[in-house]
Amino acid sequence: AQPGAASPVAAPMRDLQWGQLNFLHTTDTHGWHGGHLQESQYSADWGDYISFAHHLRKRADDEGRDLLLVDTGDRVEGNGLYDASDPKGKYYFDIYREQDVDIICTGNHELYQASTAEGEHRRTVPNFKSNYLASNLDYIDPKSGERIPMARRYKKFQTKNQKIDIVAFGFLFDFTGHANNTVVKKVRDTIKEEWFQQAIREKPDLFVVIGHVGVRMQEFEDIYTAIRKQNWHTPIAFFGGHAHVRDAVSFDDKAFAIASGRYMETIGWMSVDGIATKAAAENKALSGVTFKRRYIDNNLLGLYHHSGLDRDSFPTEHGRNVIKMIATARKELDLDYTYGCAPRDLWMTRSPYPSEDSIYSWLEGEVLPDVVVNEERKEKSRLAILNTGAIRFDIFKGPFTTDTTFIVSPFLSVLNYIPDVPYPVAKGVIDLLNNAGQILDAASETPDGPGPLDSRFMAIPEQFAITKSIIHERKDYSAASLEQSSEGQKPLGDDDDSSRKPALVGGYTTVDDLGEDGDDAVHSPLDFYTVPNCVQAEISFPIEGEPDTVDLVFLDFIQPWVLLALKFSGGDYGAKDVSLYKNGSFTDLMAGWIKENWKLC
Numbered sequence: 001a002q003p004g005a006a007s008p009v010a011a012p013m014r015d016l017q018w019g020q021l022n023f024l025h026t027t028d029t030h031g032w033h034g035g036h037l038q039e040s041q042y043s044a045d046w047g048d049y050i051s052f053a054h055h056l057r058k059r060a061d062d063e064g065r066d067l068l069l070v071d072t073g074d075r076v077e078g079n080g081l082y083d084a085s086d087p088k089g090k091y092y093f094d095i096y097r098e099q100d101v102d103i104i105c106t107g108n109h110e111l112y113q114a115s116t117a118e119g120e121h122r123r124t125v126p127n128f129k130s131n132y133l134a135s136n137l138d139y140i141d142p143k144s145g146e147r148i149p150m151a152r153r154y155k156k157f158q159t160k161n162q163k164i165d166i167v168a169f170g171f172l173f174d175f176t177g178h179a180n181n182t183v184v185k186k187v188r189d190t191i192k193e194e195w196f197q198q199a200i201r202e203k204p205d206l207f208v209v210i211g212h213v214g215v216r217m218q219e220f221e222d223i224y225t226a227i228r229k230q231n232w233h234t235p236i237a238f239f240g241g242h243a244h245v246r247d248a249v250s251f252d253d254k255a256f257a258i259a260s261g262r263y264m265e266t267i268g269w270m271s272v273d274g275i276a277t278k279a280a281a282e283n284k285a286l287s288g289v290t291f292k293r294r295y296i297d298n299n300l301l302g303l304y305h306h307s308g309l310d311r312d313s314f315p316t317e318h319g320r321n322v323i324k325m326i327a328t329a330r331k332e333l334d335l336d337y338t339y340g341c342a343p344r345d346l347w348m349t350r351s352p353y354p355s356e357d358s359i360y361s362w363l364e365g366e367v368l369p370d371v372v373v374n375e376e377r378k379e380k381s382r383l384a385i386l387n388t389g390a391i392r393f394d395i396f397k398g399p400f401t402t403d404t405t406f407i408v409s410p411f412l413s414v415l416n417y418i419p420d421v422p423y424p425v426a427k428g429v430i431d432l433l434n435n436a437g438q439i440l441d442a443a444s445e446t447p448d449g450p451g452p453l454d455s456r457f458m459a460i461p462e463q464f465a466i467t468k469s470i471i472h473e474r475k476d477y478s479a480a481s482l483e484q485s486s487e488g489q490k491p492l493g494d495d496d497d498s499s500r501k502p503a504l505v506g507g508y509t510t511v512d513d514l515g516e517d518g519d520d521a522v523h524s525p526l527d528f529y530t531v532p533n534c535v536q537a538e539i540s541f542p543i544e545g546e547p548d549t550v551d552l553v554f555l556d557f558i559q560p561w562v563l564l565a566l567k568f569s570g571g572d573y574g575a576k577d578v579s580l581y582k583n584g585s586f587t588d589l590m591a592g593w594i595k596e597n598w599k600l601c
């Protein structure tokens with residue numbers, strides 16, 4: 001873990017269940033390779049993960065099993081370690097490449113900015129050579145203009161110990177918001193291509209499909225159906241991401257998918273047993289394929305537990321060196337520079353919106369009215385609209401640093417506006433953005449499904465998977481009470497007197513297609529309150545009555561939806577009517593507000 005990171009915390013644990021073939025899976029790490037410095041249960045870092053993978057690979061070798069590492073994209077945007085450098089990612093590429101990842105693919109965040117896509121193509125693709133898969137992604141060479149595959153489309157390989165023949169693919173969901181130096185081919189078109197049709201006619205022992213795709217999204221369903229049409233019996237292991245949740249889906253008794261969360265909070269574990277390899281044909285009598293999964297908290301005590309080591313024996317020299325690389329980068333980037341002190345915790349989904357503790361209520365009530373000011377138009381009444389997806393993480397009470405700035409708001413989005421919109425037209429926009437999903441979706445729908453203006457893209461990614469609030473009645477769970485009631489758990493730490501067990505730390509309590517025992521650590525549950533797609537502040541409104549017209553101010557990211565909503569509300573506006581409201585990214589404006597309004601700790 002990084003110097004100054006919160007000390008790891010003990011919890012009752014569920015062990016890893018090993019199989020013939022085992023996987024460690026990261027996804028949506030979003031630059032959090034330094035770990036969560038403020039959260040004890042997620043404070044291990046990329047260097048610790050390198051040590052962990054080393055020990056698990058050794059165990060696999062010793063026992064004649066196999067272990068593969070998978071990463072399903074969105075490695076960038078969302079943490080100072082990636083975003084605070086100029087150019088972005090100055091330190092990230094060299095830190096990330098230190099892990100031996102066996103199968104890796106691209107996420108949408110690698111593609112929003114042309115410079116990010118170029119970095120991915122020039123650095124990460126060659127760093128991982130033939131392990132990098134791009135089944136439906138092309139890159140446009142800036143010099144020649146030539147369109148080439150981002151990386152190889154698929155790969156065939158055999159595992160080291162069990163000699164399992166694998167055909168692996170690496171997909172991205174049907175993402176449309178990419179910069180113009182990449183081309184994302186729709187999954188449903190890609191699976192009709194000749195190379196894919198040939199690849200699924202191979203007879204491997206196992207198909208592995210990795211993808212920056214939510215495990216319940218149509219894209220995985222389509223790939224599953226295509227493979228099953230050619231292979232009724234071959235097991236398929238899917239690794240997904242994008243929705244930022246822990247989840248697992250059983251497509252059938254031989255096809256299984258996991259999603260391994262977000263932000264380096266989770267290291268996913270999947271094990272597969274009963275694979276009938278051609279190399280050991282006599283084993284074909286195996287009773288059937290079984291898949292197991294665990295969601296490992298990125299908690300050092302848990303990593304010691306799963307590798308059977310302790311704080312002295314766990315760190316490898318390689319792991320320690322990477323911890324040092326991260327610490328040096330964090331220092332050079334001055335990530336601990338403090339803008340001010342957050343007076344209270346501000347939650348995205350742990351508190352209802354609107355409420356005193358909601359980050360969105362704070363933005364709407366305090367930040368937007370102060371920062372959405374254009375000196376030349378400051379007397380004009382205005383509506384300022386922010387999409388909730390623009391905010392990526394909670395703010396914890398205490399120092400708000402350079403790192404926190406990018407953790408909360410990593411994007412380069414700016415404030416645009418349309419001047420002098422009749423108020424009766426403008427005031428209808430927020431309700432349409434939040435409640436007329438079907439109408440907005442229909443306007444951009446294609447004959448094959450949702451179009452690029454799926455209104456869910458305005459909200460936080462977690463809401464792709466969690467569509468209703470989850471409120472837990474009982475919140476006083478203690479380690480002792482759960483330890484007795486749940487099968488297969490072991491206390492972690494050396495305190496054997498259960499009467500002295502502390503209350504459980506709040507965290508994931510995942511329910512997936514295999515049940516409720518997926519998380520490696522037992523947590524007390526956290527509430528999840530759903531949020532609207534957008535929130536809105538009314539600024540400089542008359543004390544009485546309504547303004548005749550307003551300036552309609554919004555983040556540029558949601559411009560296509562705002563223009564569409566305006567049409568439905570009776571206003572015919574297009575891109576030509578939109579101008580920049582104020583210089584500077586929303587991230588800079590928010591950080592500036594904090595500097596002025598929150599005292600130093």
Ligand SMILES: Nc1ccn([C@@H]2O[C@H](COP(=O)(O)O)[C@@H](O)[C@H]2O)c(=O)n1
Pocket residue numbers: 028074108109112242243244387388389390391411412413456457458459460461557
């Ligand atoms: N400029 C941007 C870019 C993205 N968003 C939000 O992020 C969502 C995608 O996040 P993933 O980590 O799941 O890829 C997107 O749907 C937006 O909500 C944004 O607000 N501004």
